[in-house]
Amino acid sequence: MSTAALAPPNSxxxxxxxxxxxxxxxxxxxxxxxxxxxxxxxxxxQVFLGPEAINxxxxxxxxxxxxxxxxxxxxxxxxxxxxxxxxxLMKINSKARPVAYAKKANSASTAxxxxxxxxxxxxxxxxxxxxxxxxxxxxHPQFSETDVYSNIVFGFRVWWVSAAYxxxxxxLCTHLSHGVQSMFQSLGFNHPKHTPRIKKxxxxxxxxxxxGFASMPLAALSGFLPPFFERL
Ligand code: HEM
Numbered sequence: 001m002s003t004a005a006l007a008p009p010n011s012x013x014x015x016x017x018x019x020x021x022x023x024x025x026x027x028x029x030x031x032x033x034x035x036x037x038x039x040x041x042x043x044x045x046q047v048f049l050g051p052e053a054i055n056x057x058x059x060x061x062x063x064x065x066x067x068x069x070x071x072x073x074x075x076x077x078x079x080x081x082x083x084x085x086x087x088x089l090m091k092i093n094s095k096a097r098p099v100a101y102a103k104k105a106n107s108a109s110t111a112x113x114x115x116x117x118x119x120x121x122x123x124x125x126x127x128x129x130x131x132x133x134x135x136x137x138x139x140h141p142q143f144s145e146t147d148v149y150s151n152i153v154f155g156f157r158v159w160w161v162s163a164a165y166x167x168x169x170x171x172l173c174t175h176l177s178h179g180v181q182s183m184f185q186s187l188g189f190n191h192p193k194h195t196p197r198i199k200k201x202x203x204x205x206x207x208x209x210x211x212g213f214a215s216m217p218l219a220a221l222s223g224f225l226p227p228f229f230e231r232l
Contacts (some may be wrong), residue, residue, distance in 0.1 A: 023089070027186060032078050033079065152220060159221060161217075
């Protein structure tokens with residue numbers, strides 16, 4: 001008999017409500033991070049409009065330090081909460097099932113959650129590298145404080161840097177896609193007709209984000225994005 005079955009109804013109820021609260025925090029922080037990724041993607045795609053467009057945009061973002069640092073602090077809090085809640089839910093899950101299954105069911109949902117546990121930490125590691133590469137510049141030999149356009153073009157002309165970004169972007173987009181699906185699942189939405197549609201929609205969204213992000217390293221590598229001086 002499981003421990004959950006022996007537990008008094010009150011503690012079972014409080015465990016249930018704490019799981020609900022945690023899932024709500026996961027969904028809310030995930031949705032806010034999704035919004036950041038969307039704004040960041042649209043902002044970066046201005047690289048295709050040329051150096052002036054993206055460099056002016058970046059300068060504007062940095063011109064009000066209160067907003068910049070407020071947004072940075074907000075992002076850090078969201079990422080921290082998202083990770084902390086994941087760890088807490090993992091602990092609750094493993095307590096609820098102290099003995100692992102002899103053979104794991106290979107259902108779509110377990111495959112999806114296994115991918116989440118792999119893609120989550122990889123995205124966190126990517127963000128650290130990404131900050132050193134394109135924000136701080138210590139991982140970018142030709143880094144310029146003001147010329148974001150050239151940072152992107154020269155940064156991505158290094159093939160292994162672009163390859164690493166492409167892998168990270170693929171994992172990020174898988175993570176986003178599964179995130180949308182599990183959000184609907186957490187909300188208790190399960191319908192024979194609509195659930196497959198949600199799945200298709202989530203896959204399409206993941207693919208669109210991947211195409212958007214991947215377009216930048218691919219354009220720099222192929223020479224489609226010329227260095228600044230070739231435009232003069
Ligand atoms: C090809 C894809 C990407 C490109 C070209 C790109 C480009 C950039 C650039 C140029 C900056 C520095 C902006 C500046 O200092 O003016 C930046 C900062 C940043 N990027 Fe990205 N990025 C990409 C993908 C991502 C992804 C997928 C994430 C998150 C999962 C992300 C998160 C961030 C964060 C958190 C910052 C720091 C913002 C700040 O506080 O200044 N980036 N990115």
